Amino acid sequence: MVHIRFEGRSVDVAKTQLGIVGGMNDVAVKERVARHLDVNSDRLCTYIVDRRPSGDLIIRPEAVYG
Structure with a gap:
């Protein structure tokens, strides 16, 4: 499962709906998510x-504290 905020x-x-498979790097994951969001x-x-461990x-978004 991919939770997108x-x-x-x-x-x-x-x-599977996003086409994400094990071993994909962050850039590839973000590209798939962007396609899904049409941005x-x-x-x-x-x-x-x-x-996540699961x-x-x-x-x-990156969390900004302070």
């Missing part, structure tokens, strides 16, 4: 790909 929206999408991949350049992914 983008511009105030949250959506869960199956990895340019540069809109996700500052986003984090958080890889194998799920969370695509989210």
Whole structure:
């Protein structure tokens, strides 16, 4: 499962629906997510790909504290 947080929206999408397979790097994952969201991949350049121990992914904006 891929949980995407983008511009105030949250959506869960199956990895297979996005075409994400094991071993893909962050850039490739962001490109697949950008295609799904129908936006340019540069809109996700500052986003984090958080890889959970379960194998799920969370695509989210970078957290800024302070």
